[in-house]
Amino acid sequence: MCFHAKQTKSAQEVHQRFSTRGPVDSGRYNGFSHPKMTVITAKEPTTTALFYWGLIPAWAKAPSIRKHTLNARLETLHQKPSFKSAKRCLVITDGFYEWQWLDPQGRKKQKHLITFPDDSLFSFAGLCDEWVDQSTGEIISTLSIVTTEAKGIMRSLHNSKLRMPLTLTPETEKEWLLGHTPEPFFQFSATAV
Numbered sequence: 001m002c003f004h005a006k007q008t009k010s011a012q013e014v015h016q017r018f019s020t021r022g023p024v025d026s027g028r029y030n031g032f033s034h035p036k037m038t039v040i041t042a043k044e045p046t047t048t049a050l051f052y053w054g055l056i057p058a059w060a061k062a063p064s065i066r067k068h069t070l071n072a073r074l075e076t077l078h079q080k081p082s083f084k085s086a087k088r089c090l091v092i093t094d095g096f097y098e099w100q101w102l103d104p105q106g107r108k109k110q111k112h113l114i115t116f117p118d119d120s121l122f123s124f125a126g127l128c129d130e131w132v133d134q135s136t137g138e139i140i141s142t143l144s145i146v147t148t149e150a151k152g153i154m155r156s157l158h159n160s161k162l163r164m165p166l167t168l169t170p171e172t173e174k175e176w177l178l179g180h181t182p183e184p185f186f187q188f189s190a191t192a193v
Contacts, residue, residue, distance in 0.1 A: 005028075011026075034052050053070060088128075
C-alpha cells in the first residue's frame, strides 16, 4: 500500500512539467495525518489544486471514513461504494516510501525511498471526491491513491503486501484522466533510508 510520499519540487517545476497553474504544496506526507497534496483533476486538467489525503465520499455521514480510504485497490474500484462515484485525478509526487520486511514476521524492516530513475516528478493514479460538512457547509476536497499488484523491484521491496501505487508517466497520465487504465510504471530507483 502507499501511505507515505513526498513532493519536494518547486511550484515552477510542477507547473512546467504538467503544463498547469494553481496552488502547489511540497513536503513529506504521512497519509494517516490526512495532509493536503497537489492534484490535477480530470475536470480541470490545466489547474493544480490541494486535496486532503483520505477520500470522503460525497454520501458519507462523517469524515472518519477517510482512515479507510487512503488507498483504493484498482481491482475493486467499481465494487467498493466509497469509490464508485469518485472522479479521477493525478496526485503529484517525486517519491514514496515503503518498508521491506527483513524477517518473516516483519519485526525488522528497512525503509526505502522509491523514485523514478532520474528523480523526476511523476504522478499516482488517484480518485477524488467532494464532501460537504453539514455543520459548517464547508466543501472538503479529498483523494485516494490507487494501488495495484507490485511489479519489478516493488515485489522484493514491499514484500509483505505485494502492492504498489499505480504510477503514471507523462504518456499515461492523460489515459488515466480519460477513464482508461494504463500499465503502471515500475522501473524505479530505490534507496535505503
